[in-house]
Amino acid sequence: MPKIKINNLEIFADPGSTILEAAKEHNINIPTLCYYPDLHINSDCRICSVEIVGQKGLVTACSTPVKDGMDIKVNSPRALNARRTITEMILxxxxxxxxxxxxxxxxxxxxxxxxxxxxxxRYENILEPKAIDTSSYSLVRNPNRCIKCGRCIDVCQSVQSVSVLEIIGRGRESVVSPAYGKLIADVFCTYCGQCSSVCPVGAITEKDDTDEVWKALDAHSKHVIVQVAPAIRVSLGEDLGLPLGSIVTGKLISALKMLGFSKVFDTNFTADLTVIEEGHELINRISNKGVLPLITSCCPAWINFAEHEYPELIDNLSTCKSPQQMFGALAKTYYAKRENIDPKDIYVVSIMPCTAKKTEARRPEMSVNNEDPDVDTVLTTRELAKMIKQMGIDFNNLRESNFDKPDEVTSGAGAIFGASGGVMEAALRTVKEVLENKPLKILDFEQVRGTEHIRHADVEINGATYKVAIVNTLGSAREIAEQVKTGNSPYSFIEIMACPGGCVGGGGQPYGTTHAKARERMHSLYQVDRLSKIRKAHDNPAVSNLYTSFLGNPSSSIAHELLHTHYTNKR
Amino acid sequence: MILAEVLKRFPKKKEYLIEILLEYQKQKETHHFEEHELKEIANYLNIPESRVCSVVGFYTFFSTEPRGKYIFQICRDLPCQLNDNFDLLSSIQMILGIKVGETTQDGLFTLEYTSCLGHCDKSPAIRVNDKIHGSLSLNKLKAIVAECKEKENA
Known part of the structure; x- marks a missing residue:
């Protein structure tokens, strides 16, 4: 083990670790800027420059491996001066x-x-203002705030394999931008928002729609209702001063009521509905020798990716709308009728961990009257936190409330949609029990859980073995999609989520989301599931009631009209 | 020269990007790249279009604007500035009758900046197409332009 000194403290560092890692291990803080835990080390910014006694130049702690006998001064006058100078030049x-x-x-x-x-x-500001890109429904790119750290480029290229963003130009004139300086809306961006999630400054952010929502809440003619995605309840707390992984469902509902929403609903309800519809789709495809593997369609960034990059796979995609859009369609039909409200007066807001959901809501297919969007506005976790702060709500001391009746009943299966592997597990609970026609003994499909980007499992149903795969990140989705495209996929059913860890690691989640944090949120979601009275979607009485009173059967013509969709080759 | 013919001569490996770009740009009359060409190169090498665009944007010997037959590139880095005792930039602008970034009406000359040419020992230096001219004086500069014109009239 290399013995080194950092700031006069003698430590034994792990062989092969960098100075930064060794320092972190021993609670010594070295400032960084371009460094991000799950991304490549580029040492672009040089903020982590440290002095090694006896060495002429400064070295970057993020990229320099420790060597036995190193005497490292993190804050020597030279290192400090370099760090200050760099920061001032960035400013x-x-x-x-x-x-x-x-x-x-x-x-x-x-x-x-x-x-x-x-x-x-010490330096005059030399910024030459450039145009702000507001071309998309999801993301805003403000080059005037960009510090060219390269995180967004790395996540877009190496994690998502989408490669929309690049450094264009040279030196002072360089900008981070899509090719040819094009607008985001004019290139193939999936709107996953991972770039906005890793941006250290305000250069790439979600399109802020909070004003739209305030306006709707203020309009007395509107009946404003809100749905909350599964992953929000385990992440929102972080933005409001609560520990990582806090489950804040009750407080979240109270906060939404205080903001002025007439009804607060749970997207878990339509997640349960998705399980039923998609489960039946899978059963149909298996029994009628339909196109397999069936690939999930809940994730809008994955759908954008598939439509652009793998249109050959469109027939593999489940025709089910995402839970967000099923909710929107039902809100403006079933709910409007039941509550006797003109659908035109209903305003649907979604709280999503996702920036791509904003664009999904604007897809022309996602409108039951072919005019107004079913979901009017989508807010990210971060935007909701902003509204709660704007309202001056003392979130931590809120009383807990319940979701509004009568659709307040949701299952644990719906809740785990927010974790990679969750849609798969939720579907398996239903499909296995329905096909085997006897109660499931074990509800936990441990083999499909986890955070690895590609996982697979063998599932036994009625004596036959089915291979399934769970994929997160679009880079891994590309690998699996290639397999399907070339006809070499051994799988019957594939779940694909664009963000690392699934929606818990979504592009609209609190800033500073890492794989490790996503994992904590994931644990909390499985806890929500464990504590649920109902853990199988098809056991949800509210869903059964919806079928008896409105939809008829799964895959009925009205279910198809409202809950299913189609895709377009966008290559 | 059709791009497909140039591409055919190179393996489909990303490390050939710069060679392909150099070769095609040289062959093409306007010495510049159009968007569809960069897309074709990206597809051929199976690399992102943004990557190709980034490489073209980084190196000053590539251009996305149409250029003349003789491309005069003036080094903008420090040694060339320090050793310039006759105001190279104004002189060349005057001789060619164009400003940096422009091309002469007859399509013969283009004037551009470049980053360091690696000939600081012979500064000030310029590049004209593939050739570096160092230790420049006003007379030497005039002679370079005259030589180009002569070649055209020959």
Whole structure:
């Protein structure tokens, strides 16, 4: 084990670890800026420069492996001066109107400057303002705030294999942008929003729709209802000062009521409905020798990816709408009729962990009257946290409330939709029990859980073995899609989610989301499932009631009209 | 020159990107790339279009604007600036009658900036197409332009 000294503290470092890792292991803080736990190390920014006694130049702690006998000074006058100078130079080419930035008090550059005690800069600001890209429904790119750290490029290329973003140009004139400086809406972006999630500053953010929602809540003619996706209840707390993984379902409902929503519903309900519809689709395809593998369609970034990159796979995609869109369609038909409200007066808001959901809601197919969107506005976890702060709600001390009746009953199967592997497990609980026609002994399909980007399992149903795969990240989706495209896929059913860990790691989740954090949120979702009275979608009485009173049977013509959709070759 | 013919001569490996770009740009009369060409190159090498675009944007010897037959590139880096005792930039602009970024009406000359050419020992230096001209003086510069014109009239 290499024996090294950091700031005069003698430590034994793991062989092969970097200076940064060794320091972290021993609770020594080395400031970083371009470094991000799950991404490649580029040492672009040089903020983590440290001095090694006896060495001429400074080295970057993120990329330098430890060597026996190293004597490292993190804050030597030379290192500190370099760090300050770099920060001041970044600030000299940055739109530092911090108080009017979405990342104010939640910005890594701001924190860095604060920690370094920068209260004046020696350099004049030379920023030449560039146009802000507001072309999409999901993401906003503000090049004036970009510090060119390269995280968004790395996540877009190496994690998602989408490669929309790149450094274009050279030196001072370089910008992070789609090819040819095009707008996001004019290139093949899936809107997964992982770029916005890893951005250290306010250069890539979700399109902020909070004003739209405030306006709707203020309009007395509107009946404003809201649905909350499974993954929100295990992540929102983080943005409001609660520990990682806190389950805040009850407080979340109270907060939404205080914001002025007439009814608060759970997307888990339509997740249960998705299980029934998609489960039947799978059963049909297996028994009628339909197109297999069946691939899930809940994730809008994956759907965008498939339509652009793998249109050959369109027949493999489940025709089921996502739970968000099933809710929207039902809200403007079934719910409107039941409550005797003109659908035109119903305004549906979704709280989603996702930026791609904003674009999904605008798909022309997602409109039951072919005019207005079924889901009017989509907010990310971060936007909801913003509204709660704007309203001055003391979230932590809220009383707990329940979802609105009569659709408040949801199953644990719906809840785990927010975790990679959850849709698979929820579907398996239903499909196995329905096909075997006897109660399931074990509800936990441990073999499909986890965070690895590609997982597979053999599932036995009625004596036959079916191979299934669970995929998260679009880079891994590409691998599996290639297999299906070339006819070499051994699977019957594949779940694909675009974000690492599934929706718990979604592009609209609180800033600073890492694989490790997504895993914690995932554990919490499985806990929600474990504590649920009902854990199988087909046991949900509210869903059965919906079928008897409105939809008829799974895959009925009205179910098809409202709950299913089609896809387009966009290559 | 059709791009497909150039591509045919290179293996489908991403490390050939720059060679392909150089070769095709040289062959093409306007010495520049159009969007559909970069897309075709990206498809051929199976790399993202954004990557190709980024490489073209990084190196000053590539262009996405149509250029003349003789491309004069003026080094903008420090040694060339320090050793320039006759105001190379103004002189060349005057001789060619165009500003940086422009092409002469007859399509013969284009004037551009470039990053360091690696000939600091012979600064100030410029590049004209493939050739580097160093230790420049006003007379030397005039001679280079004259030589180009002569070639055209020959």
């Amino acid at each position: 000299a080419n940055h739109d530092a109107h911090c108080t009017t930035c979405i990342r104010n008090l939640n910005c890594e550059l701001q924190t860095l400057a604060d920690n370094l005690g920068i209260d004046a800069t």
